Amino acid sequence: MKALVVEDNPNLATSIATFLTEAGFRVETCDDGQAAEQWLRHLSFDLILLDLGLPNLDGIHVLRRLRARQDKTPVLIISARDDLDQRVLGLEEGADDYLGKPFSLVEVVARAKALVRRAKQFGENSLQCGGLELPPDSPTVRVDGEAVALHRREREVLEYLLINQGRLVSKGQIIDRLSDLDDAITPSAVETYISRLRKKIGQAAQLRTVRGLGYLLDAGEPRP
Numbered sequence: 001m002k003a004l005v006v007e008d009n010p011n012l013a014t015s016i017a018t019f020l021t022e023a024g025f026r027v028e029t030c031d032d033g034q035a036a037e038q039w040l041r042h043l044s045f046d047l048i049l050l051d052l053g054l055p056n057l058d059g060i061h062v063l064r065r066l067r068a069r070q071d072k073t074p075v076l077i078i079s080a081r082d083d084l085d086q087r088v089l090g091l092e093e094g095a096d097d098y099l100g101k102p103f104s105l106v107e108v109v110a111r112a113k114a115l116v117r118r119a120k121q122f123g124e125n126s127l128q129c130g131g132l133e134l135p136p137d138s139p140t141v142r143v144d145g146e147a148v149a150l151h152r153r154e155r156e157v158l159e160y161l162l163i164n165q166g167r168l169v170s171k172g173q174i175i176d177r178l179s180d181l182d183d184a185i186t187p188s189a190v191e192t193y194i195s196r197l198r199k200k201i202g203q204a205a206q207l208r209t210v211r212g213l214g215y216l217l218d219a220g221e222p223r224p
Contacts, residue, residue, distance in 0.1 A: 001025045001047065002026045002027075002045045002046050003025045003028070003045060004030060004047070004048045004049070005027060006029075006048065006059065006062065007029065008032070008051060009051075016049060016078075016108055019105045023109045023112070031055070032056050033062050034057040036050075036054070037057055037061075040073075043173065044177050046116050047074050047076065047112055048066075048076070049075075049078050049112065050062060050075055050077050050078065050095070052081050053079065053080065053081065063077075063093050063094055063095060072119075074115040074116060074118070074119050075096050075097075076096065076108075077090045077095045077097070078101065078103065079098070079099075079100065080101040081100075082100030087100075097111050097114075127159065127162035129162055129165045129205045129217060129218065130206070130219035131144040131145075132158075132162070132201055132204050139152075139155065141158060141200070141201070143201055143202060143204045144204050151193075153189070153193050154193050154197055157178070157193045157194065158201075160174060161197075161215065165218055166216075166218050168213055168215070169217075170213065170214035171215075173214070174190050174215075175190060203220070205220060206219070206220035
């Protein structure tokens with residue numbers, strides 16, 4: 001599980017990161033709203049812990065832009081702005097939970113786990129694109145109705161492409177997404193898995209390489 005902690009108090013950010021790491025999260029920290037906005041445009045996380053009073057770009061604006069991109073990553077606001085109006089605003093802008101400062105770090109971890117667990121439950125349906133269907137926790141993908149076996153890495157890459165279908169995904173994003181698995185993934189390995197996936201999915205969906213930028217999976221042209 002990957003979490004981004006956006007908090008400009010370095011001591012608090014370190015404490016939250018330590019507790020989350022001990023709970024099994026892989027944590028990145030950021031102390032600037034504008035920097036967080038750029039990170040979230042290019043990197044993928046399972047959870048975002050977001051302060052509101054940030055330098056350069058307020059946390060509400062970070063959240064607003066995230067949701068405007070249809071990014072559904074769970075967001076837990078952690079803020080000293082604890083009045084009712086701010087809580088309502090944060091939730092209306094798309095936050096999944098709101099925790100006012102000061103708070104217990106144990107509660108932060110509990111709420112973080114709950115948000116990730118809820119997101120996983122909502123995501124337990126099959127992923128589909130064109131003639132592809134990837135059931136949850138399955139070692140096979142259905143290609144025009146036929147089951148095709150996948151290597152573990154192939155499945156991880158295909159799952160990430162399906163989640164982001166219709167959007168350009170860079171090689172670096174794939175590496176970053178899979179880097180918490182037991183063995184490392186290299187750029188050449190990504191190319192190999194993409195090549196194998198193309199052969200396995202055939203014309204059921206279009207997996208394109210955008211030279212110098214990354215990969216794009218979509219349904220392609222409508223089929224009869």
